[in-house]
Amino acid sequence: MLYIVATPIGNLKDITLRAIEVLKSVDMIACEDTRHTKILLDHYGIKIPTTSFFQHNRFTKGEYLLGLLKAGKNVALVSDAGTPGILDPGYNLINLAFENSMEVTAIPGAVAFVDALVLSGKPAHEFFFAGFLPNRSGARQNRLKKIAELKCTVIFYESCHRILATLEDILEVLGDREIAVARELTKKFEEIKRGKVSRIVQEFKSKRPRGEFVVLL
Ligand code: SAM
DSSP states (O other), rough: OEEOBBOOSSSSSSSOOHHHHHHOOOOOEEEEHHHHHHHHHHHTTTOOOOEOOOOOGGHHHHHHHHHHHHHHHOOEESSSSBBTTTTTTHHHHHHHHHHTTTEEEEEEEOHHHHHHHHHHHHHHSSSSEEEEEESSSSHHHHHHHTTTTTTSEEEEEETTTTTHHHHHHHHHHOSEEEEEEEETTTTTOEEEEEEEHHHHHHHHSSOOSEEEEEEOO
């Protein structure tokens, strides 16, 4: 069985009892970053062997993990944070397992954009998850113009390096609308900012933004 196991997005307590049970019972844990996952595994006294599975080794390592599954082993797939397959190479392994008629199941848990959506108070009955916007401003502005046509809550992920430039692009392309920016969800410095883009831009200009972000329009 391939188990897709959701892990915390910050607070180590945000993991299900079933996820811990599965992580303790499998033969191998495939991690986006073994050093990162070690913190979680040590916290819960999990001593199962780990191996890396990330963007640049996803094909070779995918074949190795498929070999384990074919030999009847149980493998758990985890990402650095949240649910594997949401913006990480997890889906490559999941597809490979299905294509080879392996059994796959998911142990649900934290997803940063779902936490941000409910916390933002934005309408959640219909929404569009846009992943990461392009790095370059020109491409990002073009993407924002397409997003402007949507009539529902739009959610995307952003890093601390680009958040300010992205908010400035939103202001330029979409105008001074009401947005929400969630930062460091479930962590010590969790914060949700709600308000006009111009105000949040000013706040981030006076205090350099740190951490991981989810933006909601
Ligand atoms: N698999 C993850 C999930 O289930 O949400 C997403 C992985 S994606 C590569 C990483 C991005 O998710 C970060 O750059 C950030 O935008 C967002 N993210 C992850 N953890 C977060 C947190 N605790 N607070 C805010 N955003 C977070």
